[in-house]
Every structure is written in C-alpha cells, then in structure tokens.
Amino acid sequence: MSTLDVTVATIGRAHGLRGEVALILRTDQPEERLQNGTAFDVVVAGRPRTLTVGRIRRQQDRWYLSFDEVADRTDAEALRGVDLVIAVDAEQEADEDPEAWYPSQLKGLVVRHVDGRELGTVMGVEHYPAQDLLVVRTLDRRRVQLPLVEQLVPEVDLEAGVVIADPPGGLFDSLPEDEQGPEPETSAPSTRTKG
Known part of the structure; x- marks a missing residue:
C-alpha cells in the first residue's frame, strides 16, 4: 500500500487557559481526519512529540481542539504554526476523486x-x-x-x-546580472560652507 502525507490543519493561536488551540484547516474532510484519539507525530522546537486529539469543538466556522498531552496555554502557544499531518492510502484517495492532488x-x-x-x-x-x-x-x-x-x-x-x-508577467523573469540598482546621479560638486 502506498501512502501520501496529508496536512490536515495548521495549529493557530492558543484559545483559553486550558491548552485549547484554534485550527487553520487544510483539508476538505475535517470530520473524517480530525477525530478523538487521532495521534499526530510532530516536531516542536526541534523535538519529536506526539499530540493526541482529546476534544474537538466547532464555533461558527472555526475549529478548536485540545490535545491529551497539552494542559495549559503556554504549552498550546508553543504549538502555533505546527502542521498536523497524517498518512493516507494513496489508491483509496485517488479512487474517491481522481482529479484531486495533495x-x-x-x-x-x-x-x-x-x-x-x-x-x-x-x-x-x-x-x-x-x-x-x-x-x-x-x-x-x-x-x-x-x-x-x-x-x-x-x-x-x-x-x-x-x-x-500562467503566471503574471515578470514573475519568472530573471534580472540581468549587471543590474544592481540605480546608478548614482552625477551633479555639480557641492560647495561647503565653514561654520
């Protein structure tokens, strides 16, 4: 079985004092990919760590969750910007939507x-x-x-x-090697006054 790494969400701001975080969703299937007990292996401040989904809640269109391993706001703030990635079955995903890609x-x-x-x-x-x-x-x-x-x-x-x-004009154009900014203007020598 071949697998694909899928980024489910990126951890956003800490929310409240008990370790809850806001999520920036990266999947169109959050209900399937974010469930109680789902474990994510992440790296935080250069150290490997496992985060297990403990509680999930939705408020309007925002997703919030708590991890079993995170008890307070300080720990939750340290997770900001961490991607939650899971491995999925590549063949099953391709069968569901052949036009989709990751x-x-x-x-x-x-x-x-x-x-x-x-x-x-x-x-x-x-x-x-x-x-x-x-x-x-x-x-x-x-x-x-x-x-x-x-x-x-x-x-x-x-x-x-x-x-x-089909990029906008100039985005992929390279600058000439001799282009290093505008040439200094030449003008008449300035006169100095003694003070």
Whole structure:
C-alpha cells in the first residue's frame, strides 16, 4: 500500500487557559481526519512529540481542539504554526476523486508555462490564510512563489509529472546580472560652507 502525507490543519493561536488551540484547516474532510484519539507525530522546537486529539469543538466556522498531552496555554502557544499531518492510502484517495492532488504529490514536478517553456521545479506548497503558494525553484536557482489559484495554475497533471502555469508577467523573469540598482546621479560638486 502506498501512502501520501496529508496536512490536515495548521495549529493557530492558543484559545483559553486550558491548552485549547484554534485550527487553520487544510483539508476538505475535517470530520473524517480530525477525530478523538487521532495521534499526530510532530516536531516542536526541534523535538519529536506526539499530540493526541482529546476534544474537538466547532464555533461558527472555526475549529478548536485540545490535545491529551497539552494542559495549559503556554504549552498550546508553543504549538502555533505546527502542521498536523497524517498518512493516507494513496489508491483509496485517488479512487474517491481522481482529479484531486495533495501538496506532497507536487514536490519535484516540472513547472511549464502555458506556452510550453520550462519555468522550474516545484519545491513545495506554503499555506497562508488568503491562499496557498506554489514554491518554484527556477532554472536560474531563484525561489518564486506563485499563488496556487486556478487562473495562474490551470492544470496539474500528476501522471505526466507537470504543473502548467500562467503566471503574471515578470514573475519568472530573471534580472540581468549587471543590474544592481540605480546608478548614482552625477551633479555639480557641492560647495561647503565653514561654520
């Protein structure tokens, strides 16, 4: 069985005094992936740690949860920004939605412009509140962040190993090597007055 790593959520702010945290969801199946007793192996401040879901609650459209191993606000604050990742059966996921893909599947794919030019290679996906960004290593070794929206990334073809991009003008253009900023202006020598 082949597995995929799926980021379920990113831990947000501590909420209250007893170790509860807000979640930034990264899955469209939170009810299935976040259940009491689900354990996540994470790294916090360079140390491996297991977090077991203890209590889940929803308030309006926000998700909050407590972990069995987290007892207070200080410990909860230390978890901020940690991704909760689980391994899922790749074949079962593909059967459920053949058009879907996961960020872990994109890493290493070739990024091509809609006109066929190669732009670079996918390094990963960064998650932000407004939208996710596709991180691309360009052919000249620069790091470019491309918003992962349908208008700019119209196609992801996992079988062909390619991401088709239609980036805004200039995003992938490299700067000339001799361009180091504006030239200093030349002017008439200034006169100094003694004080």
